[in-house]
Amino acid sequence: TDVAPQLSTLIPGNSLPQIIGLYKIYIWDWSNNSRGPLAPDPEVTLIGITINPGQTLVVPNSGYDIGSGYQVMVLYANESTITLKYTREDNVIYGYTLHADRICVDNNLLALYRSMNDQGRSSLPVLRAGQVFGYAKTKEAVIAIRDTGAFMDPRVRKDWWRGY
Numbered sequence: 049t050d051v052a053p054q055l056s057t058l059i060p061g062n063s064l065p066q067i068i069g070l071y072k073i074y075i076w077d078w079s080n081n082s083r084g085p086l087a088p089d090p091e092v093t094l095i096g097i098t099i100n101p102g103q104t105l106v107v108p109n110s111g112y113d114i115g116s117g118y119q120v121m122v123l124y125a126n127e128s129t130i131t132l133k134y135t136r137e138d139n140v141i142y143g144y145t146l147h148a149d150r151i152c153v154d155n156n157l158l159a160l161y162r163s164m165n166d167q168g169r170s171s172l173p174v175l176r177a178g179q180v181f182g183y184a185k186t187k188e189a190v191i192a193i194r195d196t197g198a199f200m201d202p203r204v205r206k207d208w209w210r211g212y
Contacts, residue, residue, distance in 0.1 A: 053108040053134065053144055055191060055208045059099060060106050060178070064212065068188060069096025073199055090201040094149075094192045099184040105151060109177045110134055110144070118174035120146070122181075125153050125161040130181055138169060145194040151182040 056064055071094035077084035087093055099105070112119045112134045120132040123145070130153050135143035160173045175181060193202050202208055 051111050052207045053110040053146055055108055056212055057109045058105055060104055065097035067095045068098045092201050092203055093199040094190050095202045096188040096190050099189050101184050101186055103184045104180045105182045106178050106180050107175045117176055119177045120175050122161050122173040125158050127153060140194055141197050147192040149190040150185055151189050152185045153182045154180055157181060
């Protein structure tokens with residue numbers, strides 16, 4: 049059954065991440081191609097979670113299947129940021145999108161993403177729930193989640209932290 053991505057499953061095992069930072073995103077001003085004001089809603093759009101440097105980060109469980117048992121597609125990646133999409137569309141307009149920042153993206157995954165991106169994005173890397181996408185760079189990783197394009201409050205238990 050499909051459920052929202054469970055942020056409690058970002059760290060393998062029974063390590064429930066603790067929220068240690070609350071942040072807001074800036075709205076992008078597309079007309080000036082620059083950072084605009086802070087988003088007015090929701091109150092929090094990014095959370096910092098505590099993690100040990102070097103610890104693995106994995107695709108959160110959701111129950112979604114975008115084909116052949118895969119749950120997410122990599123929409124964007126660089127050395128310290130990754131965007132995972134819970135559908136096969138190459139945009140954040142429909143479905144859930146997870147952003148992780150201040151991390152070390154797995155080198156093999158980053159190389160694969162860059163290769164597929166350079167080849168025109170006709171297909172992009174896909175991952176299964178629980179598959180490693182990166183590692184903690186410091187004691188805090190920053191996480192944001194979108195639903196149908198809109199940034200959501202990642203602290204909401206009924207959506208992202210069921211059972212906690």
